[in-house]
Amino acid sequence: MSVKLTTRQVGDVTVIDAVGRITLGEGASTFRDLIRDLSAKGDKKVLLNLGEVSYIDSSGIGEMVSGFTTVTNNGGQLKLEGLSKRVKDLLQITKLYTVFEVFDDEADAIRSFV
């Protein structure tokens, strides 16, 4: 199973709920396409909920970084919530904890956007 992405609006924050695997191929490209669509629409506050993501490979990590750059270059912010221990470990290993703002609680994440 690759990733299934749905979006919902919480105030002015667009929350992306991801379910499944973000890996090379369909999963990574699905995420890339959605981020491009959101940026084209002018969405600047994006929260990626990874609570139901079971697996991310280096290509998936690359797409998340690329998404971060796309949103940031558009004057926006991309933050993460609901990371499993395994995904947190990946961010530690790759030092991307220094890049992404990560939240355990969605309400805290929503409040953090300025």
Next chain:
Amino acid sequence: MAETEHGKIYESHVLLNSTLDSVDKAEEIVLEAVKEMGFEEDDGHQIGMAIRECMVNAVVHGNRYNAKKHVHLDVDATPTQLTVTIGDEGEGFDLGSLPDPLASENLLRQSGRGILLIRAFMDDFDLHPRPGGGTEVRIVKNLSRP
């Protein structure tokens, strides 16, 4: 599987096509050995991830999806050590040419983290030219028994 006279409890040598389906196939084969050896679930997850990263490198960067080229997968397991060798038939690869993915100027690069993850998840990693052409990666995971 019973232990052989060479101490192996699992052995597999497979030739795989240069497709992303082979990434799944390789992971499936290695996870059979992982199960046979009795690794913990988290170790199995990390080994599976390392295999997928090696296979993606072989299929995508080594063989460049060339249908005429194959990926050579060798899996050997003793009761305490899993050794996996993955070889491609590509143009070769210089590990030294890979930018450090942890350097601050590279943190926002989209690619280049696969080998970092393989090294983090496995106990030993060696990359060398494959006899006959291409690149061969040998990775090892040790099983500590209580």
